[in-house]
Amino acid sequence: MNSAKVEKEIMNKQVVLNLKNFQAHLPTKRGVVRAVNGINLQITQGKVLGLVGESGCGKSITCLSLLGLTKEKGWVIVGKAQMQGKNLLALDSEEIRRIRGKDIAIIMQNPMAAFNPLTTIGQHFLETIRSHLSVSEKASREMATKYLGHVGLPQPDKLMKQYPFQFSGGMLQRVMIAIALAMEPKVLIADEPTTSLDVTIQRQILGQLARLKEKARTGMLLVSHDLGVIAQMADEVAVMYCGYIVERAPVEQLFNNPLHPYTRALLASKPQMQKKPLQAIGGQAPSLLNLDVGCPFLERCNEKNRRCSHYKQKLIQYDHKHWVGCAKYSAEQRMLNHGLA
Ligand SMILES: Nc1ncnc2c1ncn2[C@@H]1O[C@H](COP(=O)(O)OP(=O)(O)OP(=O)(O)O)[C@@H](O)[C@H]1O
Ligand SMILES: [Mg+2]
Numbered sequence: 070m071n072s073a074k075v076e077k078e079i080m081n082k083q084v085v086l087n088l089k090n091f092q093a094h095l096p097t098k099r100g101v102v103r104a105v106n107g108i109n110l111q112i113t114q115g116k117v118l119g120l121v122g123e124s125g126c127g128k129s130i131t132c133l134s135l136l137g138l139t140k141e142k143g144w145v146i147v148g149k150a151q152m153q154g155k156n157l158l159a160l161d162s163e164e165i166r167r168i169r170g171k172d173i174a175i176i177m178q179n180p181m182a183a184f185n186p187l188t189t190i191g192q193h194f195l196e197t198i199r200s201h202l203s204v205s206e207k208a209s210r211e212m213a214t215k216y217l218g219h220v221g222l223p224q225p226d227k228l229m230k231q232y233p234f235q236f237s238g239g240m241l242q243r244v245m246i247a248i249a250l251a252m253e254p255k256v257l258i259a260d261e262p263t264t265s266l267d268v269t270i271q272r273q274i275l276g277q278l279a280r281l282k283e284k285a286r287t288g289m290l291l292v293s294h295d296l297g298v299i300a301q302m303a304d305e306v307a308v309m310y311c312g313y314i315v316e317r318a319p320v321e322q323l324f325n326n327p328l329h330p331y332t333r334a335l336l337a338s339k340p341q342m343q344k345k346p347l348q349a350i351g352g353q354a355p356s357l358l359n360l361d362v363g364c365p366f367l368e369r370c371n372e373k374n375r376r377c378s379h380y381k382q383k384l385i386q387y388d389h390k391h392w393v394g395c396a397k398y399s400a401e402q403r404m405l406n407h408g409l410a
Contacts (some may be wrong), residue, residue, distance in 0.1 A: 085288040086112040086256045091148035094133040099360040104130040106312040115286040119303030127312040128292045130259045171201040174254040178261045180241035183232035191229030216247040221270045239265035253285035260292045296339045311365035313382045318391040326395040330372045
């Protein structure tokens with residue numbers, strides 16, 4: 070598909086956040102940490118894009134760097150993160166502050182960093198509501214208690230007077246979710262929002278997120294290790310490996326017909342009802358400091374061939390909405406293009 074066609078599709082699908090050749094690198098004394106390596110992702114109004122991949126593959130850095138929230142100074146973030154005609158990467162911190170909360174909200178994997186330790190949960194909540202919506206103090210207080218209740222936090226009135234250090238990480242995440250539910254943002258970035266919750270609360274939160282998507286048509290990027298959560302919530306899934314997106318497809322297609330050997334290995338490591346033995350993915354992902362030429366999955370792949378050692382990661386369109394970045398499919402595509410297959 071040519072780029073004009075892709076752009077048209079993006080417009081038609083009502084893309085609310087469009088990442089183009091998005092990169093996040095951190096120069097360190099030991100070398101450059103290549104955490105995110107030129108990814109392209111679109112988040113569409115009223116849809117959930119699931120983002121999966123092994124620990125350390127760059128999911129959180131993608132979420133944080135979009136909004137200039139990476140903890141350490143020195144991250145080099147390039148490419149585009151386009152939202153409502155603006156590139157988020159080009160905005161200054163004041164402009165970002167203005168759109169955060171109302172237009173784009175984030176639920177962080179480590180939420181403690183998002184809260185001022187000297188401010189109560191209630192003040193946090195009310196400040197966010199009142200800086201974006203013109204509602205009275207009384208009305209915003211009622212909103213806050215209502216939504217804290219929606220995420221299963223008991224005695225919201227009492228919690229409003231407490232400080233972040235009195236909350237667990239999972240509780241702070243639920244406060245962030247409650248704020249997002251109240252603000253109904255256009256885009257919600259949710260980084261492992263249910264990992265530290267027990268199953269009943271998890272179900273409640275997922276129900277609330279699904280309602281937000283229906284009611285406010287919020288487009289979501291949902292990061293989760295839990296493939297069950299992804300299967301339940303996502304419309305489309307992107308698979309990340311070593312800072313690259315290696316496969317992207319509608320959720321059913323990805324689960325029923327995974328193409329990339331890494332995606333297959335990842336799905337084989339998911340518990341099944343049939344009690345098949347779980348398949349761990351052998352070996353280790355290479356260090357992001359030493360991403361040499363060739364496929365980063367090469368050493369762990371049981372389908373590798375001689376093309377893989379000089380393969381340059383690039384997604385090709387395998388099927389209408391199914392994209393994969395693997396030498397095997399690039400070769401097939403080339404043969405098809407030349408009428409040889
Ligand atoms: N300050 C830092 N210094 C060096 N490397 C870093 C730093 N911050 C992040 N990284 C590296 O960037 C990579 C991406 O980290 P990230 O937190 O995005 O992983 P993740 O996919 O979210 O993992 P998890 O599933 O465990 O949350 C990791 O390999 C990590 O080691
Ligand atoms: Mg993470």
